[in-house]
Amino acid sequence: MNELYQTLKKFGKVKLDEPMSKHTTFKIGGPAKYFVIVDDTDKLVELLKFLDGEGEDYILLGGGSNTLMRDEGYRGVVVKIQNSSRFNRNKIQNSLVEISAGCSTVATAQETIKAGLTGFEWGVGVPGTIGGAVRGNAGIPSGEMKDNLLKCEVYRDGEILELSNAECEFGYRDSIFKHNTDVILRVWLKLEQGTNIDLQKKAFEYIDHRNKTQPKGFTAGCVFKNVPCKTLDAKILEKIPQEYIEKGKIPAGWLVDQVGMKGAEQGKAKVSEVHGNFMMNMGGARAQDVCDLVEKVKEKVYTRYGIELYEEVQII
16 A cells, blocks of 8 residues: 555544545545544644645545546545544533534434424434534525634644634625635534424425425535525516515526426436426436536526526536
8 A cells, every 4th residue: 555545544534535515415526535524623633734835735524425436536635524532422511512523414414303402403304514604604485504614723824823703704695715725623603502392393484495495315405506686787687576676686597497497307317307596316326417507507597587596516
């Protein structure tokens, strides 16, 4: 085995030429040359310092949702953050919750509900990890990460820093972390005391709504960002229902439906017939199938509405 492989083993479990299709919710993606599973924050920091020092290319992978890995794979190091400890080893003190970035968003929401805290119930239906949720400012119409995050701890160029909510520069499905190389290590959520029965009811409603409105199967989640009305001129808005204008955003799924692309297929990839903003791997889909389908949808929407859709899913 080569020297890099032997060194990487000091930080976690290492696999060579590991298919990324095994580690993403889309079940798509070619092999990673080096795949390192790290379940300890200190080891993660040591690994990142080593990779930076050696000039090795690397990417971070959490729960594998909201991610499309290319067919040719990744020729550098994929670092899989895996939380091996139970959530209750993280700290819940009064209304402040401290969580490792590798913890799942769903588990976090469930534990905050058990602790009688309100504000993060919407997280029970969001796949992936807390770190990934912060990076993409994940959320639903009634809540998103920027509403809950007090601060976070990050690795940046060999240093450990704490960033406030404002310093995260949150936007719609966006944050500073999509535009720099910071690695989120730990997150603090500021919640409020609630009534346990009411919290469980709200959580059930979120899950029930998700089950009724979103498809089941191999998908990465929403493919496109919804469209802020403030970015569009008046002539375009004349074609948009008043209810969306009043809410300030046009659902990408509505646009996909209007241009007749629900159910459209490319190879083994398909636009969901349940929700137009989801694409499905029907079994054996390639990343190129999805990318081609994405371009077809974008072209149709732009031709009819003059609106350019932007991907929410990260293509690596």
